[in-house]
Amino acid sequence: MATVLVVDDTPIVREQLRRAVGGLPGITRVVGAASGEEALSRWPVERPSVVLLDVRMPGIGGVETAKRLLTRHPEANVLMTTMAEDADGLARAIAAGARGYVVKDASPEELSIALAAALSEATRRQVPAQTRGRxxxxxxxxxxxxxxxxxxxxxxxxxxxxxxxxxxxxxxxxxxxxxxxxxxxxxxxxxxxxxxxxxxxxx
CATH class of the missing domain: 1.10.10.10 (Winged helix-like DNA-binding domain superfamily/Winged helix DNA-binding domain)
Known part of the structure; x- marks a missing residue:
């Protein structure tokens, strides 16, 4: 059973993602945050199984949020969300330790697969970055x-x-x-x- 923290500065998008995630099997709780700053403060309290983090946000932004969160809490599971593929932002977020990304209008099946992959990927963080995946x-x-x-x-x-x-x-x-x-x-x-x-x- 998993808790998901949805981070997006647009209320309607945040609510749509919350509803989509909340309807997936195995997800017991979905909470929201409107900014990277709020996500950083809420993560130690909620300790979510996965963080769905918008790449582009006002303030410190999604990439910097991912970097700070994973520096403070290396065990965090971060999955970036984007309206369209943002190769530069996504690459920098993944380089900082994010699991990958999912588009915001993904189907329930695509969203479920992405979340499952993010959760299963957690054990791979035990392998040093320079040798991971080989x-x-x-x-x-x-x-x-x-x-x-x-x-x-x-x-x-x-x-x-x-x-x-x-x-x-x-x-x-x-x-x-x-x-x-x-x-x-x-x-x-x-x-x-x-x-x-x-x-x-x-x-």
């Missing part, structure tokens, strides 16, 4: 081309734009992307870039 802690070995593709992703470039830079087709870029996702144990671009930042593969 059996035996083995080092990641990316080819030069894969590093170039990852660098393009870190700058928010589309596959087509990366292909133009490297004089490669978009399909070839997608092939390199799939390979580096597998090597980095990443589900999407944001996670791949975040892992790249952690490992010093991109800067």
């Amino acid at each position: 059996p035996g802690g083995s080092a990641v070995q990316l080819t030069e081309r894969e590093v170039q593709v990852l660098d393009g992703m870190s700058r928010g470039c589309s596959n087509a734009a990366i292909g133009k830079e490297l004089f490669l087709s978009e399909d070839t870029i997608k092939t390199h992307a799939r390979r580096l996702f597998r090597k980095l144990d990443a589900a999407d671009r944001a996670q791949a870039v975040a892992t790249g930042f952690r490992l010093g593969l991109v800067r």
